[in-house]
Amino acid sequence: MESINNEDKTMIHISHLHPLKLIESPEPKPMCHACNMLCSNQSYGCIQCYYFLHITCATTKRTMDHPSHPAHTLKLELTPPYHNGPYGCDGCGVDGTSFCLRCGECSYDLHLPCAAIPHQVKHSSHPHQLTLVYENPYSPDTEGAFCNLCMKDLDVNKWFYLCTSCDFGGHVECFSPEKLEVLSPGLQEPHHMESYGAAQVGNQTNNLLELQLQLRRAGQANAIINAGHSLSSLA
Structure with missing residues (x-):
């Protein structure tokens, strides 16, 4: 179990041998080892x-119970669980x-x-x-789905937001709020988050939302690159 010492602002974390101290992140901003995104102004670090x-x-x-996978509890894994390389986030x-x-029984994996x-x-x-939709709510042969905000194509086999009454919705990155007040329930240890003030918790939750949007943009960029490679192979 991770433990936080509020007096000296250190944490013992399972992923690292040395205590991690809550510090102002150095410049240039280092990468977070948990999500591979740039750290925010404050982070836990071992210099x-x-x-x-x-x-x-x-x-x-x-461990956490997530609404996208109600059948089983997800467990935190510190490294990709597959021998052949990265995991694909579901x-x-x-x-x-x-x-x-991760749910090992179903090979179901999520970025933090x-x-x-x-x-x-x-x-x-x-x-x-x-509401965030985790599975395709339409018939398998449905075509032409689009985001009602950006009007671009919508892959209904990936998570997206939807008002089922009006069939109105679209990309997570388009409908994500500018300010996020709370995280998905059950993600953080409550007694850990009590160590921080409301303003700091708010900053961290919004930072994690921005990380998620970065992942989405990275996925779009990869799709464009892969499409370019496919076209090149046809030339």
Whole structure:
């Protein structure tokens, strides 16, 4: 179990041999070893080993029940669980090479930032609340789905937001709120997050949302690159 010492602002974390200290992240910003994204202004770090974790990544629970996979509990894995390389995140489709939340029985894997996406959001473009959809709600042969905000194609086999009453919705990155008040329930250890003030928790939750959006953008970029490679092979 991870433990936090509030007096000297250190944490003992399962992923590292040395205590991690809550510090101002050095410049240039280092990569978080849990999600492979740049650290925010504050992080838990071991300067000796140049090892850093976002606060939200460092305080992720060892196990959690996630609505995208209700049949089984997800367990925190510190390395990709597959011998042949990265895992594919079942939330966004982007490959992961670091921490994940996993159901070994079903080979179901999530990036930590993806597990933090709020299940429901309210958006100024629509009068009703939108719910995060984890599985294709339409018939398998449905074609022509698009995002009602950006009007671009929507892959309904990946997570997206939807108002089922109005059939209105779209990409997670389009409908994600500018400010995130809370994370997906059950992601963090409550007694860990009590160590921080409300403003700091708010900053960290919004940082994790931005990390998730970065993953989405990375997935889009990879898709464009792969499409270019495919076209080149036809030339």
